[in-house]
Amino acid sequence: MIVAQLSDIHANGSSEALERLDAVLAWLRPLAPDAIIVSGDIAEDGEAKSYAGVAERLRALKAPVQVVPGNVDDHALLRRVFGAEHDWGDEGPLNSVRDAGPLRLIGLDVTVPGEHHGDATPVLEWLEQQLLEDGPPALLFQHQHPFGCGIGNKDRNMCRNGAGLAEVIGAAPTVVLGLTCGHVHRPLFTSFAGLPATMAPSVARSNKLRLDGKDTERVDPPGLMIHHWEDGYLVSHVVMVS
Numbered sequence: 001m002i003v004a005q006l007s008d009i010h011a012n013g014s015s016e017a018l019e020r021l022d023a024v025l026a027w028l029r030p031l032a033p034d035a036i037i038v039s040g041d042i043a044e045d046g047e048a049k050s051y052a053g054v055a056e057r058l059r060a061l062k063a064p065v066q067v068v069p070g071n072v073d074d075h076a077l078l079r080r081v082f083g084a085e086h087d088w089g090d091e092g093p094l095n096s097v098r099d100a101g102p103l104r105l106i107g108l109d110v111t112v113p114g115e116h117h118g119d120a121t122p123v124l125e126w127l128e129q130q131l132l133e134d135g136p137p138a139l140l141f142q143h144q145h146p147f148g149c150g151i152g153n154k155d156r157n158m159c160r161n162g163a164g165l166a167e168v169i170g171a172a173p174t175v176v177l178g179l180t181c182g183h184v185h186r187p188l189f190t191s192f193a194g195l196p197a198t199m200a201p202s203v204a205r206s207n208k209l210r211l212d213g214k215d216t217e218r219v220d221p222p223g224l225m226i227h228h229w230e231d232g233y234l235v236s237h238v239v240m241v242s
């Protein structure tokens with residue numbers, strides 16, 4: 001069972017943004033993923049054709065596509081362009097749940113209208129309901145990170161109320177395998193709520209790894225994350241595509 005995670009595509013009408021996406025998808029194609037999740041920031045120019053360009057490319061892989069919004073996304077356009085693949089209805093947050101083979105993929109819309117930071121508070125009740133039953137093991141994904149990543153200017157815009165989110169995950173009868181996100185444009189691994197937590201690299205330009213006030217060069221090419229489920233283990237791979 002292969003789940004491909006793309007993040008932060010930032011389509012903007014430029015050929016460069018789509019060329020980066022095409023490079024990532026060309027690498028991914030032979031792997032024939034069973035599901036594709038996109039952890040936000042699909043397009044940044046608020047144009048329907050940018051969303052449609054991404055949707056067309058993702059759908060060409062013939063795997064179910066599940067997206068959550070990021071801080072630069074237009075909810076109405078996401079609903080319009082990706083509505084066929086989601087049970088979103090006409091209003092409300094763009095949360096989604098899908099059983100993909102032996103895994104339950106749960107997308108959390110933690111975006112706050114008009115803000116770059118996220119907030120888990122509005123999704124907690126919904127998430128609690130999804131995790132009530134004794135279902136398949138779940139992988140959660142969202143845009144903003146609910147844990148500090150150490151890059152100060154990025155942590156100012158993280159997902160708030162991570163404590164509330166961790167509490168819901170910790171109390172869930174369903175097995176939660178972990179949480180993965182995007183937003184910082186850097187791959188990383190940590191733990192959250194006592195579980196593995198990851199961040200996928202961006203398709204768009206990476207951010208610098210700026211720790212303890214020290215600057216570095218921006219060197220990372222576009223990339224993606226591959227989550228592989230086998231024999232009861234979820235193993236997450238980072239792939240950078242030059």
Ligand SMILES: [Fe+2]
Nearest residue numbers: 008041070183
């Ligand atoms: Fe982004």
